[in-house]
Amino acid sequence: MPPVDVRATVISNVRLSHDYNVLTFSAPEVGALTEPGQFVMVKTTDTSEPMLRRPFSVFEVLRDDLGTVRAISILNKRAGRTTNLLYGLGAGDPIWCLGPLGLPFNPPESGDAWMVAGGVGLAPFATLAEALVAVNVPTTLFYGARTGEELYYLEFFDRLGVKLVLSTEDGSIGEKGRVTAPLETSLKELSGPNQVSIYACGPEPMLAAVAKLAMQYGQPSEVSMERTMGCGLGGCYSCVVPVTHADGQTRYVRSCIGGPVFDGAVVAWE
Secondary structure (H helix, E strand, C coil), rough: CCCEEEEEEEEEEEEEEEEEEEEEECCCHHHHCCCCCCCEEEEECCCCCCCCCEEEEEEECEECCCCCCEEEEEEEEEECHHHHHHHCCCCCCCEEEEEECCCCCCCCCCEEEEEEHHHHHHHCCHHHHHHHHCCCCCCCEEEECCCHHCCCCCHHHHHCCCCEEEEECCCCCEEEECCHHHHHHCCCCCCCCCCCEEECCCCCCHHHHHHHHHHHHHCCCCECCCCCCCCCCCCCCCCCCEEEECCEEEEEHHHHHHHHHEEEEEEECC
16 A cells, blocks of 8 residues: 555644653554554654654554544654654644555564564554554563663553563663663573564664574564665665675665565674
């Protein structure tokens, strides 16, 4: 299905901290088509300033009591002009949304699902967790951040029945250190032919470490790449990712249409 372009209205803006917020807006046309891992391109104005939209993973697809899609949300971190504007929006403000875009996560063929999130890399995992739990796939979230105050939406995942394995760089919650440490420990503890499907999103060095651990322990992985996207439609070539193809050659693939979800084993990690 082609993406749809809508002028939506902000329903709520929940500020999680000084830098993070969850922005919910009425884009049911987009939400009804969204699969876990896909993204949207959003803009706060129809003027030329700022000129480009910015990509965000669809965080939640929100439904009413009858199951009808009513809205979607994005998880935003203030880092530049557009993200600051998004942080400041209020109920009733307009927002322009194009989506859904990109390739989604693939469901696991068997076994458990392990999601690995670093910081704002939590964004694609609310929808993925809901989809996995709905088909009774045992699901674990390995979630890391700098401090415990930056671990968001824990109650949401706990309520779904997702097992939480937490880590913080300052040791304020969970294991002290990076999120890849408890992931490696859990991989070492796998016995026999047990298989898990690993899904990761976060800073690229983290994604590379997760993909390499998955390969080391013989487990499949999919990574959601956080690349700068100018258009989201494959026209500007600003988001290319080096991928090793079946012929052994490494070629660049546009993340917006060939991703953002990639097989972690084929990305040519630099």
